[in-house]
Amino acid sequence: MGTKYNTVKQAIMCKILDGTFQPHQKIYTESELMKQFGVSRHTVRIAIGELVTQGWLYREQGAGTFCVDRTKEESTNVSNQKNIAIITTSISDYIFPSIIRGAESYLSQHGYHVSLFSTNNSHDSEQRALKKILLSSDGIIIEPTKSALFNINIIDYLNLERQNIPYLMINAFYDELDPLSITMDDEKGGYLQTEHLIELGHTNIIGFFKTDDIQGNKRMKGFLKAHREYGVTIDPHNIVTYNSEEKSTKPVEILREKFNIDGDLPTAIVCYNDELAIRLLDVIREKKLQVPDDISIVGFDDSFMASVTEVKLTTIQHPKSKMGEKAAKMILDIIKEVAGSHKKARDIGESIVIEPELIIRDSTKQMHK
Amino acid sequence: MGTKYNTVKQAIMCKILDGTFQPHQKIYTESELMKQFGVSRHTVRIAIGELVTQGWLYREQGAGTFCVDRTKEESTNVSNQKNIAIITTSISDYIFPSIIRGAESYLSQHGYHVSLFSTNNSHDSEQRALKKILLSSDGIIIEPTKSALFNINIIDYLNLERQNIPYLMINAFYDELDPLSITMDDEKGGYLQTEHLIELGHTNIIGFFKTDDIQGNKRMKGFLKAHREYGVTIDPHNIVTYNSEEKSTKPVEILREKFNIDGDLPTAIVCYNDELAIRLLDVIREKKLQVPDDISIVGFDDSFMASVTEVKLTTIQHPKSKMGEKAAKMILDIIKEVAGSHKKARDIGESIVIEPELIIRDSTKQMHK
């Protein structure tokens, strides 16, 4: 403080902050400042020099000294970069790339850039990612890891709240946190899958659900609800649950087994997602069964997989890149609002639940009597 | 250059770089420098002042001026974060997620995090991304945009070199830059695709190649080479080129046309990649033709698409996540080496060319006589 050049520096900074000097506007000349503060030119130059290196002003020889446009840069994070983090379970997961693309596209158009973290379904990695993000990001979009299990990283999420860094969960959320979120109505989705088959006359429907995330549990709930509402009884053996680690083995084995033992074969399959549907299609082909003539199958997500095979899958629409875009927009809106006022990030924004829609293609067919 | 303080500045920097001044060692006093260079104290102070703001030196009143320890904080970037950027053409491109996953996994295990930029095949976005990266990243992995066209952003790439930020191109590279790269031997790949079909007795082979990237051009070259070496003449109409914007329309239309006109139908198809193969499979199904009985088809990349359909595709193996991992490792190795010595990033590391391998599945078959 005590120094003269510091006085000059503070005075100029004030005028920038209170709007006397607008972006790109010329400020006083060196000689004007000399008179105003009664100091030597050298002193004025030191003051201006420091403001230049700190990014407040820029000088143009022969023209003058000008105010930098700082409106574009405000951020809580250390690096002065506008940065949004995305944490996902698995980057190469079949629908996640689309979600990321939607978000990245919106964010980069608005001057932000995207940091990517993959948890590979491990809470440990999630924690590591959160720690790093705390220092470097203005906002976070998270796809929770194993959302159905108790989450150990609550402390880190609460830390985010303390630092007023907005976060948003997509696809699922940790219930305990009651966070802002964009999700599908998965229960309704499961209901629609099942209802469609029941309406086609199927009564022996087998359902496969991944139950270490919330989506799977809710879809299963919808599966049960549809049965109940239509008065169709369920054979408990027709509900198959599995978790992430087993996804490429257990469901396939169980279906194969089902086909091998004689008895009432299911006439339709409800799948947790398209990826699983494709896997099960292989088993059906092995048995020389025809889809949809011998057996109907419904997927979930409407991924490109659904329309890649010879039988185009009946499935549930997932907004994918739109979801990423919505998430990105919501995060930026919150950041803007927090910056403008003194609100807490926690109190802004409202969760969105997307209504699922059934897309009927060629993998489902009226039951033959 | 011309200024005296710049001369002094350069001289001091030299002594820091060549090791005369070790970290935390006291450098010459201001008066010593005045004598050495025959300049005023003012001039010396300007020189030192700039080196201080640039992070090379620090001053202690009463004690002297000292050399900063740059081995620790290395990071040339402003934010003190360990950060690697990945620039891709399209995040949701079908094999890129795997590449990113491989890279992300390796990098996060080594304490780095990943910033993601998507160019959507536009040079403009690429440029915006490069500008941002210049400030915030320690290294860059790039999948070049439209690699076959002349690249406008050379200046930005040269800027990277000037700032000694290592970069690495994967899948393809801009020839003019002669950069470090990890690529497939695409020519050999195209050769293997074609050779396989020729050895199966096919002589009327149609090839589809995306020619706004280098990969496509090289694969086409391999296609031609195989024909030439095996003494099979090519009907010029059997070479179809398209670019990114047309990928979902032109090849499909041309194949459909081909089927509609009578005459010598091709008995085999060489595809730029699996994605195209899947698209063309739809056209083949439309015409009620059987793969591989009526027509053989070869993909490229061995993506999950290759084994999702009812006919498992014969295709060329692509290392995908391994490639991402290799790229990540190479970048970190370079960063480490640059930090330890005073080498230029440009001069470290050697490009890798991955040998393609043919994976024979069910979509190709011996020609019937």
Place this chain on the structure above:
DNA sequence: CCGTATTTGTTCGTATGTATT
């Protein structure tokens, strides 16, 4: 612990060069 020499920090004055208007 004190005092002195050394070294950087701040400030002034002055002069000349160069780019912009």
Place this chain on the structure above:
DNA sequence: CAATACATACGAACAAATACG
């Protein structure tokens, strides 16, 4: 072309912190 404004450079003085005998 002249006036203006920043860029570079020299010289001098005193203040404040540190190092060392």
